[in-house]
Amino acid sequence: xxxxxxxxxxxxxxxxxxxxxxxxxxxxxxxxxxxxVEPALSAEPWTAEPALTTGALARRLGVSPTTLRSWDRxxxxxxxxxxxxxxxxxxxxxxxxxxxxxxxxxxxxPPAEAARTARQERAYPASVRRPPGRTPVPAARxxxxxxxxxxxxxxxxxxxxxxxxxxxxxxxxxxxETAMDRYGLLTAWQEVMVPxxxxxxxxxxxxxDRYVEVEHLLSWHVSTALRxxxxxxxxxxxxxGAGPVLLACVPGEQHTLPLEAxxxxxxxxxxxxxxxxxAVPAEALLAAVRRLGPAAVVLWAQARSTASxxxxxxxxxxxxxxxxxxxxxxxxxxxxxxxxxxxxxxLRPTALEEAVGTLADAYGVTPPGTPA
Numbered sequence: 001x002x003x004x005x006x007x008x009x010x011x012x013x014x015x016x017x018x019x020x021x022x023x024x025x026x027x028x029x030x031x032x033x034x035x036x037v038e039p040a041l042s043a044e045p046w047t048a049e050p051a052l053t054t055g056a057l058a059r060r061l062g063v064s065p066t067t068l069r070s071w072d073r074x075x076x077x078x079x080x081x082x083x084x085x086x087x088x089x090x091x092x093x094x095x096x097x098x099x100x101x102x103x104x105x106x107x108x109x110p111p112a113e114a115a116r117t118a119r120q121e122r123a124y125p126a127s128v129r130r131p132p133g134r135t136p137v138p139a140a141r142x143x144x145x146x147x148x149x150x151x152x153x154x155x156x157x158x159x160x161x162x163x164x165x166x167x168x169x170x171x172x173x174x175x176x177e178t179a180m181d182r183y184g185l186l187t188a189w190q191e192v193m194v195p196x197x198x199x200x201x202x203x204x205x206x207x208x209d210r211y212v213e214v215e216h217l218l219s220w221h222v223s224t225a226l227r228x229x230x231x232x233x234x235x236x237x238x239x240x241g242a243g244p245v246l247l248a249c250v251p252g253e254q255h256t257l258p259l260e261a262x263x264x265x266x267x268x269x270x271x272x273x274x275x276x277x278x279a280v281p282a283e284a285l286l287a288a289v290r291r292l293g294p295a296a297v298v299l300w301a302q303a304r305s306t307a308s309x310x311x312x313x314x315x316x317x318x319x320x321x322x323x324x325x326x327x328x329x330x331x332x333x334x335x336x337x338x339x340x341x342x343x344x345x346x347l348r349p350t351a352l353e354e355a356v357g358t359l360a361d362a363y364g365v366t367p368p369g370t371p372a
Contacts, residue, residue, distance in 0.1 A: 009092045018065065051079075051089035060095070061102055062348060066357030068098070074187075074353075075115035077101060105350040110195050112153070126181055153183065153191035160196045164218040165211070172218065176225040185268065186353050189261045193222050197257070223260055231262040234272040242295035244272035245359055246288060246329070247278040250311065250337075255302040258335065258352065265356045269365050282311055286318070289329065296330035296359055301337030309341050316346055330362060 017255040033054060058065045072078030072088070079094045090098070097118045104114035156179050163171035200215050234244075247259045247305060256278045261276060266273045276285070276290060289297060297315055301307035316331035331346040347354035 006298050019045075044162060051091050052095065054088045054090070057090045057095065057098065061098055061348065062343070063102065063362065064347075064354060064358045065218045066361060067350070067354040070113070070353050070357060071098075071101060071115065075112060077115050077118055089372075094160075102350060109351070111351050113189055122283070127310045153179075153187070154195070156182075157192045157196040158197070160192065160218075161199055164196070164200060164214050167213065167217055169217065169221065172221045172305070173225070176221060180225060180229060185226075185261070185265055186356065189352055190264075192256075193261075196224065219257060222257055226257070226260045228372040229268070230260075231267040233267070234270055242363060243293040243329075244274045244295065246292060246294040246297045247300075248285055248288075248298070249278045250280070250306050250308055251282055251285075252279055253303070253306040253335075254278045255300065255303055255336070256334075259298065259300050261352055262334075262355055265352065266359060269356070269360055269363075271359060271363050271365055282308075285311070286316065289315055289318050290320065293327065294329050295362060296332060298332045298334050298355065301333070301335045303337045304339070305337075306336035308334070309338075312346060313344065330359075332358070 052060070054065045054068050058068055061068075066080075068088075077097050079088045079090045100118035100120075101111075104117055105111055118243075156175065160172065160175040160179070163175055169229060176188075176193070182188075183191065197215075197218065200211065200218055203211050203214075232236040240306050247263055249259065259275065259277075263275045264274050273337055274288070274294070276288060299312055299315070312331060312333055316329065319326040321326050332355065333343065333346050333348050335342070349358060
């Protein structure tokens with residue numbers, strides 16, 4: 001007789017038989033018409049797979065729990081059902097939606113657009129679901145606060161782009177400030193600034209080097225707006241005793257705007273950060289890590305040609321402190337240049353909001369609007 005079958009019993013307080021598996025866990029079972037004992041189906045009739053907790057799903061997808069909660073709150077791609085205690089439990093259908101969301105945001109699609117596309121996955125049963133990477137953008141937007149917010153943000157972005165094409169600096173400044181005031185820094189960056197920068201970049205790439213001046217003017221004013229909303233650097237890490245977050249572009253990388261947005265967001269949470277800017281030489285980066293003992297290091301790479309995995313691994317392996325209490329930095333690889341590279345224990349945020357949430361968690365800070 002199977003030893004796990006011999007341990008079959010009834011769970012106290014229920015009428016459902018269970019058996020103890022070899023690993024020591026209790027497994028619900030049922031008896032078939034032929035008298036054979038087999039595992040019971042999931043309590044949820046639409047799937048034989050157990051629902052996942054937020055923490056388990058975050059580990060599976062390689063994102064932080066903060067990101068999953070934020071995507072649920074902002075874009076409505078949370079679990080289809082919750083337990084009585086309002087705890088999130090993610091079914092395989094929910095996981096499929098989140099996998100599409102991660103795939104799209106990693107490829108550069110703005111989060112709101114990615115969410116609209118990912119939600120399509122729920123409409124198809126597993127047997128006819130589209131293969132990864134083939135989900136088209138839906139023609140219609142779902143109703144609700146998230147859709148209205150996204151529509152308003154896109155309208156703001158179009159106005160910003162038109163002002164930039166006219167080289168109308170005062171109008172660009174006004175549009176950026178309006179977006180910051182109306183949506184806050186994170187949403188203004190992800191839903192207005194980034195899509196507009198991408199649109200202007202595509203127009204430049206498709207027009208034979210025209211509109212270079214438009215991209216330069218827009219980038220300058222986005223940088224100015226972000227710095228205007230950056231608070232003075234925090235001198236210490238307060239009660240945590242942790243070092244600052246070190247922000248740097250890898251050698252040869254000139255794109256600093258995403259790091260400027262992250263620096264601004266961290267400053268508004270009181271998280272200490274040190275911004276080193278564009279194309280930081282490897283020797284200077286290593287010297288800064290040794291001198292600061294940072295709690296986290298964020299390396300930005302826009303292009304694969306600049307994303308040096310050996311450099312990132314070297315930084316991640318650095319240690320400091322007294323013997324027996326050595327410390328290492330939390331390593332975060334940001335930007336599309338790292339796409340497809342093995343992370344090997346290093347974090348790969350897919351959006352500014354995820355990076356901010358992860359770093360805030362490391363300092364025990366709760367970003368505004370984050371549910372408990």
